[in-house]
Amino acid sequence: MDVAKAIAEYLGPKVQFVTPAWDVITSGNWQDRWDMAMGEMIPTKARAEKLNFPAAYAYQLVIAAVHKDSKATKPSDLDGKVIGLTASTVAESYANQTFTQDWVGAQSDAQPIKFQFTPGEIKTYQTNNIALDDLRLGDGVRLDAVLTDRSNLRNAIKAGYPVKELSEPLFFVPAAIAIPRGDKEFSDKIAEAIKNKGRCHALQDNDHAVRN
The missing domain is CATH 3.40.190.10 (Periplasmic binding protein-like II)
Structure with a gap:
């Protein structure tokens, strides 16, 4: 804004x-x-x-957010888990493991995106905030993690959401x-x-x- x-x-x-x-x-x-x-x-x-x-x-830093009570410590711990994210975003492509560096101006020799986990189920939302609303209900209640940008996640944490960053950003775009x-x-x-x-x-x- x-x-x-x-x-x-x-x-x-x-x-x-x-x-x-x-x-x-x-x-x-x-x-x-x-x-x-x-x-x-x-x-x-x-x-x-x-x-x-x-x-x-x-540059948007895309990160995995988990509930503060989650025992996950690294992205691979999300294998088989329920992941929430905004529909029609690169986060959805990443979760489906179809994401490629095909944006305008991308370098042809850039390192390929590394997919660090395979979701068991993907739930899509209209916005990241709605997904985080479901995550804050509790670990595994509706979601095990949310893929969002770091700025949005940190704003949610400042607002009192009981969530945390799982690890370093999965990728940046x-x-x-x-x-x-x-x-x-x-x-x-x-x-x-x-x-x-x-x-x-x-x-x-x-x-x-x-x-x-």
């Missing part, structure tokens, strides 16, 4: 926030209901067929701004706003590797 506010300040208009479901955002069928998506979207080649990505502004295809002028203005560090001071975030 801070990044979106900084971009709006740079461009001039007042920002307004809406919260549609993630699968609606990634579908690209926005019907002029909003102009820009700021959900740390990964600019995959499939999504690039429906959306434009003016700029990547951070670029987070990009998404807009409808076809408006080059708008795309260029957003890219300019991101590059202007003096005005877009909100790009400082301790939970992300910020793109400079």
